[in-house]
Amino acid sequence: MAEISPLRRRMIEDLTVRNLSPATQQSYLNAAAKLSRYFGRSPDRLVQEDIRAFQVHLVATGCPGRR
Numbered sequence: 001m002a003e004i005s006p007l008r009r010r011m012i013e014d015l016t017v018r019n020l021s022p023a024t025q026q027s028y029l030n031a032a033a034k035l036s037r038y039f040g041r042s043p044d045r046l047v048q049e050d051i052r053a054f055q056v057h058l059v060a061t062g063c064p065g066r067r
Contacts, residue, residue, distance in 0.1 A: 005042070007042060007043065007044050008029070008032075011028070011029065011032060012025070012029070015028055015029075035051075035054055038054055038057070039054070
């Protein structure tokens with residue numbers, strides 16, 4: 001079994017402390033993984049402009065769940 005990265009472990013702890021449902025936690029973790037795959041690096045190495053570019057990409061591609 002693969003070791004959990006410190007960032008993922010911290011995110012899980014933070015989501016648990018916020019008392020989010022397991023389904024919501026999984027959605028957040030999936031979104032973080034998608035962000036990481038898009039840029040090819042860990043989210044903790046991204047800057048604010050990277051996040052904005054990802055949001056623009058999601059809107060442009062009609063991401064599911066967008067209102």
